[in-house]
Amino acid sequence: MLTDTYNSNIFSLALDKIYQLSTTYSSNLNPLIDVGLGASVGFNQWHDDSINLDQDTLRQVNVYAEPSGELSLRKYIQNHYQKHLGIELSLDRIMVTNGASEALLLAFMILLSKTKNKLILPEFHYPCYKLLAAMLGKRFCFAAADSDYNCSIESVAASISKETGAIVINSPSNPFGKIIDTTRLQALCKLDIPIIADETYRLLSFEKQSPSLLSVSQQHFVINSFSKSLAMPGLRLGYLIVPESYIEQTITFKLGLNISTSIASQILGCKMIENRLGKLPNYSKYLRQNRDLLVSKCRQHGIKLACSPEAGIFAVLDTSKYGSSVAVAERLLMECGVLCAPMSDFRQPDPGFIRINYSCSAEQLDTVLDRIVVNFSNTHRKNHFIPTGETKNEATHNEYNRIVV
Ligand SMILES: Cc1ncc(COP(=O)(O)O)c(C=O)c1O
Numbered sequence: 001m002l003t004d005t006y007n008s009n010i011f012s013l014a015l016d017k018i019y020q021l022s023t024t025y026s027s028n029l030n031p032l033i034d035v036g037l038g039a040s041v042g043f044n045q046w047h048d049d050s051i052n053l054d055q056d057t058l059r060q061v062n063v064y065a066e067p068s069g070e071l072s073l074r075k076y077i078q079n080h081y082q083k084h085l086g087i088e089l090s091l092d093r094i095m096v097t098n099g100a101s102e103a104l105l106l107a108f109m110i111l112l113s114k115t116k117n118k119l120i121l122p123e124f125h126y127p128c129y130k131l132l133a134a135m136l137g138k139r140f141c142f143a144a145a146d147s148d149y150n151c152s153i154e155s156v157a158a159s160i161s162k163e164t165g166a167i168v169i170n171s172p173s174n175p176f177g178k179i180i181d182t183t184r185l186q187a188l189c190k191l192d193i194p195i196i197a198d199e200t201y202r203l204l205s206f207e208k209q210s211p212s213l214l215s216v217s218q219q220h221f222v223i224n225s226f227s228k229s230l231a232m233p234g235l236r237l238g239y240l241i242v243p244e245s246y247i248e249q250t251i252t253f254k255l256g257l258n259i260s261t262s263i264a265s266q267i268l269g270c271k272m273i274e275n276r277l278g279k280l281p282n283y284s285k286y287l288r289q290n291r292d293l294l295v296s297k298c299r300q301h302g303i304k305l306a307c308s309p310e311a312g313i314f315a316v317l318d319t320s321k322y323g324s325s326v327a328v329a330e331r332l333l334m335e336c337g338v339l340c341a342p343m344s345d346f347r348q349p350d351p352g353f354i355r356i357n358y359s360c361s362a363e364q365l366d367t368v369l370d371r372i373v374v375n376f377s378n379t380h381r382k383n384h385f386i387p388t389g390e391t392k393n394e395a396t397h398n399e400y401n402r403i404v405v
Contacts, residue, residue, distance in 0.1 A: 010130050014326050014342045021330065022339050030337025033368050035357045036329075037341075038174065040204075040313055042290075042361050043283045044231035051271045065263035067254045069096025069239070073266050076273055077239055087214050092247050095240045095254060096261045099233070100200045100225035103240035105132050106253055107166070107196045107221045110246060112138045116165035120156060124149060126174045126198070127345040139163070142347075149176040149307050149316075153187045166194045166221075172201040172210050175316050175346055175355045177291075177309025179210045186216055195220040200238075203229035203280055206288035207310035219243050226269060228313065229283070230276045235265040287313060290358040290365055297366070301373045306353055313359040316343065320352025322376060328354055336371040 015036060022032060068074065074094045081087040097103040112119065112133075119140040121129050133140045143155040156167055169188065171180035180188075188195055197213035199222060214222050225238035242250050254260070291308070294315050298305045306316040319328045325342035332338040332354070341357075344350035358365055 010127075010134050013127060013131075014329070014344050015127075017326070018329050018333060018339060018342065022333055025334065029334065030371070032333075032337045032339060033360070033364055033371075034339045035360060035365075035368055036339040036355075037357060038228070038313070039233050039357070040228050040231035040283070040359045041357065042359050043279070043286055048279075049272055049275055051268070051275075053268070053271075057267060061264040061267060063263060065096075065260035065266060067095075067251050067260050068092070069094065069261060070263065070266040070270070072270050073237075073273075074239075076270065080277075081212075081214065085212055085215055087212075089214070089241065090244070093241050093244065095242065095250050096266060097238045097240055097254075098236045098258065098261050099227055100198060100223050100238040101128065101132075101236075102257070102261075103223040103225075103238050104129070104196070104198065105136075106240055106250060106257070107223065107242075108132055108136055108138065109253055110242075110249055111166040111194050111196065111221070112136065113165060116163060118161065118163040118165060120159045120164060120167045120193075122151060122168065122170055122173065123155075124173070124175060124343075124347045124351075125168075126170060129168055138165070143167075148178065149173075150178045151180050151184055151188075153184055153191075156188065157191055160191065160193060164193055166196050167191070168196045168198065169213075170198040170200075172205060172309075172311030174201065174312065175314045175341075175343065175353075176307055177201070177312040177314055178307070179205060179208065179310050182211045182216060185211060185213055189213075189217045189220070196223065197221065198223045200225045201228055201312035204284060204287060204313065205311035206284040206291070210311055214241065221246075226273065229280065230273060231283070232269065232272055232276075235269050235272075237261065237265055237269045287359060290360075290362055291315065293362055293365060294356070294358050294369065297369045297373075301369070303369070303372065303376070309358075313357050315356050315358055316353050317356060317372075318352070319354050319376075323352070324350050325352055325354055326350070328352070332372060332375060336375045338368050338371050338375075 073096055074091050077094050078089050078091055081089050117138050119133050120143050121140050123142045123145045130140055141159050143159045146152040202210045213220055222241040227233035295308050304318040306318050309315050322328050325344045329340055329342040341355040343353035
């Protein structure tokens with residue numbers, strides 16, 4: 001088990017600071033390329049979505065939806081699991097949510113109590129896991145990853161205590177794009193602790209199929225989203241699949257939180273899903289090509305990749321020899337207009353890694369990597385940006401002086 005206490009301020013995200021910096025200094029920067037945000041960019045093809053919304057449909061959007069979600073959307077989800085994984089899900093177990101974000105919140109609220117008040121999170125994790133837990137006044141500890149940045153069953157088992165309310169797993173993972181295989185999923189289920197499986201990137205697997213926890217057990221909580229796989233983050237649509245015994249409580253909590261997910265989003269979402277589901281193989285092919293470009297270029301120029309992603313939209317560069325992750329993210333932003341995500345948000349102590357979203361166009365990815373290569377090899381630059389706060393205090397990096405040496 002890794003440290004129980006989190007020694008940096010989780011309510012202050014380093015990525016936010018990098019964005020603030022990019023806004024403040026936008027006029028000074030190279031034409032900016034944003035590979036920091038977690039959106040599926042290159043295959044968000046709006047011109048392919050010719051959606052007709054008739055008067056009747058439009059009239060229906062100004063009402064509350066069913067708390068568990070529109071029947072048509074839940075039927076899509078049900079069919080998907082039936083057709084692709086051979087899993088029969090009762091519609092009642094499917095709760096449509098405001099993105100995977102709300103599904104996570106609901107699962108945390110349901111599974112964490114006064115005595116079972118602690119989550120086991122992956123060592124490297126989507127930062128909102130600990131943010132949501134902290135917002136609920138709950139605790140968390142981290143299970144160390146294995147040497148390949150995947151889930152280690154031994155570490156998870158060693159992290160269990162009498163206070164453990166749930167284990168959070170994320171497969172394919174953000175940030176590494178690692179898939180937890182069926183054997184490990186089975187081993188996790190044997191630990192006999194409720195599992196919350198965040199499968200937001202499962203449909204963007206290109207190396208091998210990413211199994212769903214639902215193929216192994218019906219006793220746990222499974223989360224997914226349309227934000228990444230179908231590139232529709234703006235509609236805020238995701239879902240939570242709960243065990244039979246939690247259906248009623250989930251509906252009650254959803255009613256308390258926001259009554260229902262926007263019906264306008266759900267109607268529009270259904271129409272877009274119809275159009276986009278069939279294109280998933282193209283999206284995966286696109287991501288594989290970009291991943292291959294990234295891996296070969298990094299290899300060619302001696303940029304260290306933490307590991308080769310098997311799925312999803314992110315790759316992690318080990319830039320520890322150039323400084324802290326925030327310092328490197330600041331430097332790439334200010335010196336070459338590349339906005340990437342510092343990984344101090346994803347793991348403490350700071351691993352000195354940065355995350356790149358490779359779902360941009362291949363041309364943009366190529367330019368980003370060129371700029372990084374030049375920047376890292378250019379140790380004696382003429383125009384040098386010195387952050388006055390630098391990384392001694394990561395929270396203080398909004399004051400810059402331009403120094404010409
Ligand atoms: C692992 C993971 N889970 C959940 C989410 C939240 O996604 P959504 O847009 O569906 O709320 C994200 C978003 O980046 C994510 O990376």
